[in-house]
Amino acid sequence: MTWGQALKVYLKPRVLTMFFLGFSAGLPLLLVFSTMTAWLRDYGVSRTAIGFFAWVGITFSIKVLWAPVIDYLRLPGVTRWLGKRRSWMLVSQFGVALGLLGMGSLDPTMALTQVALLAVWVAFWSASQDVVIDAYRIESVDTDLQGAMAANYVFGYRVALLVAGAGALYIAEYANWSVSYMAMAGLMGIGVITTLLIAEPDHQSILDRAEHFQHEWVDRMLGSGEHGxxxxxxxxxxxxxxxxxxxxxxxxxxxxxxxxxxxxxxxxxxxxxxxxxxxxxxxxxxxxxxxxxxxxxxxxxxxxxxxxxxxxxxxxxxxxxxxxxxxxxxxxxxxxxxxxxxxxxxxxxxxxxxxxxxxxxxxxxxxxxxxxxxxxxxxxxxxxxxxxxxxxxxxxxxxxxxxxxxxxxxxxxxxxxxxxxxxxxxxxxxxxxxxxxxxxxxxxxx
Missing domain, CATH: 1.20.1250.20 (MFS general substrate transporter like domains)
Known part of the structure; x- marks a missing residue:
């Protein structure tokens, strides 16, 4: 393969869409980390209280605990409409957007506990979105295109970090923090639109082959017969x-x-x-x-x-x-x-x-x-x-x-x-x- 042919990989539709999914994945991160701490400090929240908000980040480190649910559970109605991956993607994106809207409607000096709970809510759905986008990326193309998919994902993610970092601060400076967070919630629409436009990966044949493997291990671990x-x-x-x-x-x-x-x-x-x-x-x-x-x-x-x-x-x-x-x-x-x-x-x-x-x-x-x-x-x-x-x-x-x-x-x-x-x-x-x-x-x- 020539260098020219290798570069053309970035023009493939599924590779291009990873920029927008990367943007959707990266946008919430700073809004529950450094941007949020700037907002809290601007409202006079103590540094001690702000320090405790660092624990929100634990959510991203333990996402493996609920990844099996995302891998296995079908969402009633939505999965039949969008498919296994897109349904979880859409629900996660709406979860992030609603959480950001809720944060933007609060005054941290009056409702710090509610801000903390909503930050955890946003982090949970953001981590869930990371899990399902990673799964979609892997299932959508062959191994030789995974590098290009990852590159476009990183590009979109980094752009989102600029928007959620510098962009959110600029909006807060010239308007207020409420407008800033609500604007960021609106930008999650980029991910929602992308999710609605992309095609669901064809992984049914793989799941059919895995079904025998799963039944075998159910019998080996739980014994034959009826199980809970x-x-x-x-x-x-x-x-x-x-x-x-x-x-x-x-x-x-x-x-x-x-x-x-x-x-x-x-x-x-x-x-x-x-x-x-x-x-x-x-x-x-x-x-x-x-x-x-x-x-x-x-x-x-x-x-x-x-x-x-x-x-x-x-x-x-x-x-x-x-x-x-x-x-x-x-x-x-x-x-x-x-x-x-x-x-x-x-x-x-x-x-x-x-x-x-x-x-x-x-x-x-x-x-x-x-x-x-x-x-x-x-x-x-x-x-x-x-x-x-x-x-x-x-x-x-x-x-x-x-x-x-x-x-x-x-x-x-x-x-x-x-x-x-x-x-x-x-x-x-x-x-x-x-x-x-x-x-x-x-x-x-x-």
């Missing part, structure tokens, strides 16, 4: 997705889960220290905004699109190695910047390298995770992977401040680069194993 509906649902919707993953991969499933957990450790572990690093080095907030946010946004999108093209052109495994190596290596540029000092040109170099490598690695890694799922259990299995991929990095990042205080920024970034080495080595091993497996299959076929 709740027990049978639990086996089919909760147990079977995990049994399927381990049955397909055997003991090697543990290696895959380890790889998922460590692939983004280097990227996530350094992220929390980025802005403090820029400020401590002597860059102004304007420098950080102009280069780190605006220029960095463009570089991330460029990297995401490049990652999608690389997957189409070379498959998943080789770009997966490249992404892991680039993310680890860019930390060495941060270490060099720490030694150089507040040089604006070096800041631009570091930001461009960091965001392009992050864009490539994210798009490719999303495509890789998508390839690991069984489309009979897409929502549950991908929710497991997406939760696991951030957990180790977030845990390690909690110690980043201790390392910086004790060793300094340069040494910290070198350590973080070293943390990325196991992911590179394991990616190489997975590529080698995949190549050998394909070669054996071709030899057997001939």
């Amino acid at each position: 509906p709740l027990k049978e649902w639990f086996v089919k919707a909760v147990a079977c997705p995990f049994i399927d993953f381990f049955q397909r991969n055997g003991r090697f499933a543990l290696v895959l889960l380890l790889f998922i957990g460590i692939y983004r450790v280097s990227d996530i572990a350094m992220g929390v220290m980025a802005n403090p690093f820029y400020l401590d080095l002597g860059f102004s907030k304007a420098d950080i905004a102009n280069i780190g946010k605006v220029f960095g946004f463009v570089c991330t999108i460029l990297g995401s699109f490049l990652g999608g093209v690389l997957v189409v052109r070379y498959g998943i495994m080789r770009p997966l190695i490249l992404g892991a190596a680039m993310v680890a290596a860019t930390n060495l540029l941060f270490a060099q910047l720490a030694l150089i000092g507040p040089d604006i040109k070096w800041l631009a170099i570091v930001i461009s390298a960091d965001n392009i490598s992050a864009g490539i690695s994210n798009a490719v890694f999303i495509a890789y995770l998508s390839s690991l799922t069984n489309q009979a259990y897409t929502a549950t299995q991908y929710a497991l992977f997406s939760s696991l991929m951030t957990l180790p990095g977030k845990f390690i990042s909690g110690f980043s401040g201790i390392v910086v205080d004790a060793q300094g920024y340069a040494q910290f970034f070198i350590y973080v680069a070293i943390l990325g080495t196991p992911a590179v080595l394991l990616a190489i091993f997975l590529w080698w194993r995949d190549s050998r497996k394909n070669a054996n299959a071709e030899a057997a076929a001939s």
